[in-house]
Amino acid sequence: MVKEKSHWKESLNLVVSLLLIWFIASLGCSILWRDWLDEHAFKVGNAPFGFWMAQQGSIIVFILLLFIYAIGMNKLDKKYHN
Amino acid sequence: MDQKLINFIFIGLSFAVYIVIAIRSRAGSTKEYYTAGGGVSPLANGMATAADWMSAATFISMAGAVAISGYDASRFLMGWTGGFVLLTILMVPYLRKFGKATVPDFVGDRYYSRMARGVAVVCAIFICMTYIMGQMRGVGVVFSQLFGIGIPAGVVIGASIVFFYAGIGGMKGITYTQVAQYCVMAFAYTIPAIFISIALTNNMIPQLGLIGDFTAGDPDAVPISFLDKINEINTQIGFQEYTSGKLSKINMFCITAALMCGTAGLPHVIVRFFTVKDVAAVRKSACWTLLFIAVIYLTAPAIGAFSRVNLIQELHQTHYKEVPTWFKDFEKTQQMAWVDKNGDGKIQYFGPAKSQENTYTVFKGKQPTYKSASKDGSLELGSLGQRLLTNEIDNSNPNELWFGNDVMVMANPQMAGLPKWVIGLLMSGCIAAALSTAAGLLLVLSTSISHDLMKKIIKPSLSDKEEINYARVASFVALVVAAYFGINPPSAFIAKTVAFAFGLAASSFFPTLLIGIFSKRMNKEGAIAGMLTGILFTLGYIIYFQFLGGKPSQYLWGITPEGIGFLGMILNFIVSFTVARFTPAPSQEIQDLVENIRSPKGVGAAVEH
Numbered sequence: 001m002v003k004e005k006s007h008w009k010e011s012l013n014l015v016v017s018l019l020l021i022w023f024i025a026s027l028g029c030s031i032l033w034r035d036w037l038d039e040h041a042f043k044v045g046n047a048p049f050g051f052w053m054a055q056q057g058s059i060i061v062f063i064l065l066l067f068i069y070a071i072g073m074n075k076l077d078k079k080y081h082n
Numbered sequence: 083m084d085q086k087l088i089n090f091i092f093i094g095l096s097f098a099v100y101i102v103i104a105i106r107s108r109a110g111s112t113k114e115y116y117t118a119g120g121g122v123s124p125l126a127n128g129m130a131t132a133a134d135w136m137s138a139a140t141f142i143s144m145a146g147a148v149a150i151s152g153y154d155a156s157r158f159l160m161g162w163t164g165g166f167v168l169l170t171i172l173m174v175p176y177l178r179k180f181g182k183a184t185v186p187d188f189v190g191d192r193y194y195s196r197m198a199r200g201v202a203v204v205c206a207i208f209i210c211m212t213y214i215m216g217q218m219r220g221v222g223v224v225f226s227q228l229f230g231i232g233i234p235a236g237v238v239i240g241a242s243i244v245f246f247y248a249g250i251g252g253m254k255g256i257t258y259t260q261v262a263q264y265c266v267m268a269f270a271y272t273i274p275a276i277f278i279s280i281a282l283t284n285n286m287i288p289q290l291g292l293i294g295d296f297t298a299g300d301p302d303a304v305p306i307s308f309l310d311k312i313n314e315i316n317t318q319i320g321f322q323e324y325t326s327g328k329l330s331k332i333n334m335f336c337i338t339a340a341l342m343c344g345t346a347g348l349p350h351v352i353v354r355f356f357t358v359k360d361v362a363a364v365r366k367s368a369c370w371t372l373l374f375i376a377v378i379y380l381t382a383p384a385i386g387a388f389s390r391v392n393l394i395q396e397l398h399q400t401h402y403k404e405v406p407t408w409f410k411d412f413e414k415t416q417q418m419a420w421v422d423k424n425g426d427g428k429i430q431y432f433g434p435a436k437s438q439e440n441t442y443t444v445f446k447g448k449q450p451t452y453k454s455a456s457k458d459g460s461l462e463l464g465s466l467g468q469r470l471l472t473n474e475i476d477n478s479n480p481n482e483l484w485f486g487n488d489v490m491v492m493a494n495p496q497m498a499g500l501p502k503w504v505i506g507l508l509m510s511g512c513i514a515a516a517l518s519t520a521a522g523l524l525l526v527l528s529t530s531i532s533h534d535l536m537k538k539i540i541k542p543s544l545s546d547k548e549e550i551n552y553a554r555v556a557s558f559v560a561l562v563v564a565a566y567f568g569i570n571p572p573s574a575f576i577a578k579t580v581a582f583a584f585g586l587a588a589s590s591f592f593p594t595l596l597i598g599i600f601s602k603r604m605n606k607e608g609a610i611a612g613m614l615t616g617i618l619f620t621l622g623y624i625i626y627f628q629f630l631g632g633k634p635s636q637y638l639w640g641i642t643p644e645g646i647g648f649l650g651m652i653l654n655f656i657v658s659f660t661v662a663r664f665t666p667a668p669s670q671e672i673q674d675l676v677e678n679i680r681s682p683k684g685v686g687a688a689v690e691h
Contacts (some may be wrong), residue, residue: 030160039530044293046295051309051325056292
């Protein structure tokens with residue numbers, strides 16, 4: 001039971017940190033802080049950063065997040081349920 | 083060779099493949115009908131899920147939405163992919179561990195109540211219906227283009243094909259046919275984009291072309307950034323800059339968030355993950371799915387921008403006598419129309435900034451209307467050969483060109499003058515997209531009715547065979563209703579209709595499933611009250627503004643019906659927790675059940691069928 005509890009806790013930590021990045025990349029950079037980023041952040045090719053995040057960048061971040069999640073969770077499973 | 087013949091050859095070939103697969107794996111027992119026997123590999127499942135995901139809305143309508151609204155359309159791009167992340171890390175592994183075939187099953191058991199199950203069934207039906215409506219419209223657009231007929235007839239033909247197709251295969255047929263469909267779609271979407279990208283930006287990767295230089299103009303001129311070029315074109319004719327949006331920040335936020343959370347609550351996609359063997363395989367499968375989806379989603383912004391440039395360059399200020407033939411084809415199928423307001427014989431395309439009233443509607447009403455063809459089948463034409471409308475002309479602005487947004491992707495290769503086989507390939511891709519999602523949705527809808535409603539609530543003594551019969555009747559009825567709304571769509575373009583379905587899912591299932599997994603204290607009273615509040619609020623708002631004539635000035639904080647699902651969701655959370663506080667906690671048994679689904683251990687046993 002103790003093992004189950006700490007497995008749950010660690011997986012929650014992973015999920016929450018991934019969600020944080022998820023929020024920053026999509027709703028954050030692409031919508032909320034978009035105007036500021038367009039003006040002040042670097043350009044991707046010829047595209048302003050906020051615009052690029054909204055149309056391409058966030059999707060790339062999403063794919064990376066899922067790969068990290070799959071690897072991280074499989075590690076946790078091994079650690080606790082061997 | 084004739085373009086039509088090539089289209090039919092491509093579509094015929096792809097259909098032959100799907101049907102062979104579907105018949106060879108004809109569903110046996112009921113269990114197999116629902117979840118394909120439980121043993122599909124993560125990669126194959128990833129592709130099939132991607133095909134399920136990429137509906138007609140994505141495939142046909144999304145790039146059109148990007149073309150017309152530039153930055154604003156990012157809501158669809160991010161909403162549908164970002165939602166997939168939520169789905170994967172918050173829902174799917176746990177629901178998979180729980181191991182029941184449908185979402186109402188989970189809701190019914192977790193909240194130990196028939197009523198909760200019943201409410202979930204009703205929500206599922208509403209969500210799937212709204213979603214299928216959008217798909218039927220897509221099917222109609224494609225078939226009308228294929229046969230050169232109006233959209234209503236296209237919808238009817240498409241609906242019959244979907245019914246036949248979903249009926250014979252069940253999920254097992256669909257899993258493997260969807261793998262084939264994904265391949266068709268991916269090629270059909272990316273190949274035209276590559277050709278056009280080379281033509282406009284001299285870069286064979288469309289995603290890089292989009293952020294690269296525009297090279298199609300005068301070869302001696304200093305190269306200009308492609309995005310600057312499209313901004314310039316847009317502002318010259320009176321539209322907002324392509325890279326800046328028109329939607330308010332709060333509205334954009336709400337719509338994107340509603341699409342994301344709705345994605346995570348969409349029943350037909352959740353069911354997909356019951357087809358792999360354990361939780362680790364689910365996670366792997368989800369990675370593949372998003373990767374396959376991204377192939378299309380990362381190409382859509384490029385297609386949208388390219389087609390906008392092509393459309394304006396080909397049509398704006400062109401005399402009707404020199405207009406490309408594809409324009410006349412689209413006039414025939416009622417997807418493009420021209421009204422010569424100033425009588426100069428040239429097509430003018432102008433945005434809202436060119437009129438005092440800030441409008442650019444060509445005529446009154448949502449769709450162009452025509453006199454019915456005369457007895458010998460000829461259409462009523464104007465002096466230059468253009469098709470005449472019966473709509474009242476809107477003379478408050480100088481814009482003369484109307485086109486349905488949904489037609490952009492299909493018109494794209496023709497506008498760019500690509501070879502005929504590319505167009506044929508694209509047509510088969512469009513049909514694959516429309517069919518795969520419609521069939522998957524139909525399956526969920528019909529099982530919700532036959533399994534969750536009939537067997538679990540109304541008549542538990544139902545035999546397997548009767549259950550399948552109920553499922554078939556339910557899918558027939560659903561299709562008829564969906565076809566009606568496909569002919570009379572509730573909004574201007576497919577992606578928008580589909581956004582309503584996601585709003586409904588966000589406000590009903592998403593919070594209920596989420597709390598069901600992450601809180602042991604949530605009880606049936608809270609869940610039922612939450613779901614009901616969420617879906618009624620959202621549905622009411624949508625119906626009021628789409629059907630009962632609500633004015634935009636009455637929007638709550640400027641949030642459009644597309645984004646209202648987000649508020650509905652917050653209401654659902656608040657109501658659920660408040661009600662749960664004042665009502666008794668669930669029994670120890672239920673709390674143990676929640677404990678159990680959180681641990682991935684022991685999942686293998688649940689699926690060895």
